[in-house]
Amino acid sequence: MHRTDLTTLGQAIECRRLGGYVGLVGVDAGGTIRYASPELQDHYGLAADDLLGRSFLDFVDESDLAQAIESFGGVGERAGHHQSLEIRLRLGTVVDRVGVVAENRLDDPDIGLVLLNLADPAERRLSVQLLDAQAEVVRQIALGGTLDAAIGEILTFVERALPGYRAAAYFAGDTGSGDARSGDAVAAPSLSPAFTQRVATAIRMRPAMPGAMAVIDQEAIIAADLNTPQWNEAALTVGPDIQSVWSVPIRYDRGADCSGCIEVYGSIPGHPHDEHW
Numbered sequence: 001m002h003r004t005d006l007t008t009l010g011q012a013i014e015c016r017r018l019g020g021y022v023g024l025v026g027v028d029a030g031g032t033i034r035y036a037s038p039e040l041q042d043h044y045g046l047a048a049d050d051l052l053g054r055s056f057l058d059f060v061d062e063s064d065l066a067q068a069i070e071s072f073g074g075v076g077e078r079a080g081h082h083q084s085l086e087i088r089l090r091l092g093t094v095v096d097r098v099g100v101v102a103e104n105r106l107d108d109p110d111i112g113l114v115l116l117n118l119a120d121p122a123e124r125r126l127s128v129q130l131l132d133a134q135a136e137v138v139r140q141i142a143l144g145g146t147l148d149a150a151i152g153e154i155l156t157f158v159e160r161a162l163p164g165y166r167a168a169a170y171f172a173g174d175t176g177s178g179d180a181r182s183g184d185a186v187a188a189p190s191l192s193p194a195f196t197q198r199v200a201t202a203i204r205m206r207p208a209m210p211g212a213m214a215v216i217d218q219e220a221i222i223a224a225d226l227n228t229p230q231w232n233e234a235a236l237t238v239g240p241d242i243q244s245v246w247s248v249p250i251r252y253d254r255g256a257d258c259s260g261c262i263e264v265y266g267s268i269p270g271h272p273h274d275e276h277w
Contacts, residue, residue, distance in 0.1 A: 014037065031055045071083050168187065203215075224270060226243055243266060248263075
């Protein structure tokens with residue numbers, strides 16, 4: 001196919017990409033790949049040249065091959081038909097479970113292919129972990145569990161979802177259950193008691209600390225780089241191994257004052273991205 005034709009085809013196909021999906025593969029009626037989104041190389045290390053002209057089924061793990069043949073065969077038989085499934089794909093050197101949405105556009109004069117939207121495996125795993133963590137917190141609340149346990153579950157998820165970051169939570173006053181524990185550390189999955197006690201004391205005594213500002217201002221405070229004069233006190237408190245602190249207020253009720261803060265500590269400077277939030 002001429003390069004200009006490929007460009008036009010790519011534009012038509014990319015308009016069919018679903019929000020939040022990594023990219024698309026377009027296959028003909030026989031399952032041969034005729035188009036691949038450039039972004040697939042960033043996520044899977046596979047350039048278009050690695051994919052074009054090969055059968056999509058070549059990349060499906062043997063354990064899911066029968067399911068893929070049945071599902072995609074059904075899509076190919078019906079114009080405009082959609083099918084969602086999860087299959088293991090052998091992409092690059094990794095076998096990963098990937099969400100795929102297949103759409104039959106064989107009758108579309110601008111496309112003429114079956115389109116396969118591929119989800120980001122890492123994002124899907126994170127979504128599953130988030131749902132699991134939310135379910136565990138709800139379960140603890142339903143069973144009358146302690147606030148410490150619920151927040152501990154949240155912090156464990158934060159550290160699992162954000163590799164390289166550590167987290168702690170601190171009470172700044174009334175927790176909503178009549179338990180005034182000003183400055184106490186609630187939980188810290190991977191930080192020492194000496195560290196959390198030092199930070200808790202600083203939050204209680206020094207209003208220039210990010211955690212104290214988050215509680216007072218009732219909004220997130222991002223100390224993206226502790227190597228700046230504004231954050232001298234925070235840098236001295238947390239030590240040289242931590243270069244950024246993100247502080248988020250905790251409320252037990254929408255109309256109540258803040259009862260504390262969650263802090264996330266990074267070993268490098270940086271602002272939180274959307275996925276961090």
